[in-house]
Amino acid sequence: MAIKFLAEDDRPREKFLLKGINSLSDSELLAIILRSGSREETAIELARKILNSVNHSWHQLSLLSVKDLMKFKGVGEVKAIAVATALEIGRRRAAQEVPEKSLIACSNDGYQILRKYLSDLRTEEFWAIFLNQSNRVLHFTQLTHGGINQSIVDVRILFKTALDHYATAIIIAHNHPSGNLRPSKEDLEITRRIKEAGKMLNIQLLDHLIITQNSYFSLSDDGLL
The missing domain is CATH 1.10.150 (DNA polymerase; domain 1)
Known part of the structure; x- marks a missing residue:
């Protein structure tokens, strides 16, 4: 009407x-x-x-x-x-003063945001950080949680959340309860899929972090992105 x-x-x-x-x-x-x-x-x-x-x-x-x-x-x-x-x-x-959004300047900045949520878990969880054009954090959230060996993320949900927050870039992350920092074939494949989907939406994938209890691995820093 x-x-x-x-x-x-x-x-x-x-x-x-x-x-x-x-x-x-x-x-x-x-x-x-x-x-x-x-x-x-x-x-x-x-x-x-x-x-x-x-x-x-x-x-x-x-x-x-x-x-x-x-x-x-x-x-x-x-x-x-x-x-x-x-x-x-x-x-x-x-x-009220407008709070300053956290700036992501390197992989360690993303790790410091997510480590308290992911480092001590016994099952895998998949998280994402959503950023604006200045690489300041707009939002971060858990997207999935799974078993001991994997947590599957729905790429559609990931990018819907990015669009809802008007993000222009994302950092994805998940934990390895085993303590193994190296990415699996599945980790590399989901990274590739997310990167390609982001190109279509003009949302850049900046990094994929693998987090363990005491450390992290950055696919971007290691040239795997």
């Missing part, structure tokens, strides 16, 4: 899903928090009235108390608390 045929209170949510949060106006954002208006006006009309009262200033709106917000017809205690809470979350977010 086209957005124009929806009830006005439903349009901001549908617009959010179809076009993204950046497509919403201030009144549409506030209307989503309010959820509904009154008998005389929609949530969007109520949101406009509230924003007009503070000259469309989110800062001025954040200074209103719950009692101040409840003076608007259609705003009960629950709605007023929801608005005040959303604005407080925004204030706290603005006050």
Whole structure:
């Protein structure tokens, strides 16, 4: 159904899903928090009235108390608390420093991130680190876990996760509970498959790490990538 045929209170949510949060106006954002208006006006009309009262200033709106917000017809205690809470979350977010993403400059950097998750396991697990264009870590996660000798990774899941996090490069890793650092034929084959799949998506495979209890092996450092 086209957005124009929806009830006005439903349009901001549908617009959010179809076009993204950046497509919403201030009144549409506030209307989503309010959820509904009154008998005389929609949530969007109520949101406009509230924003007009503070000259469309989110800062001025954040200074209103719950009692101040409840003076608007259609705003009960629950709605007023929801608005005040959303604005407080925004204030706290603005006050926080954006954490610096870890930089991967060499194979040891990747090893230091994953060693605490992989070094002491008795069964194999397959992990991946997802990076941006500056080789800073966007995300890292376990993808599979298996038996004593192998852990099979689904290449489709690997690259879906990479795309979900807008990664442009990945580092894959798995552990060898046996303590043997050398890659097996299966390790080399899955590395080849992932590298080739990455070329199609323009997502570079930077390394494949094999991690044991006390050390690691880098296929990139050893010229096997």
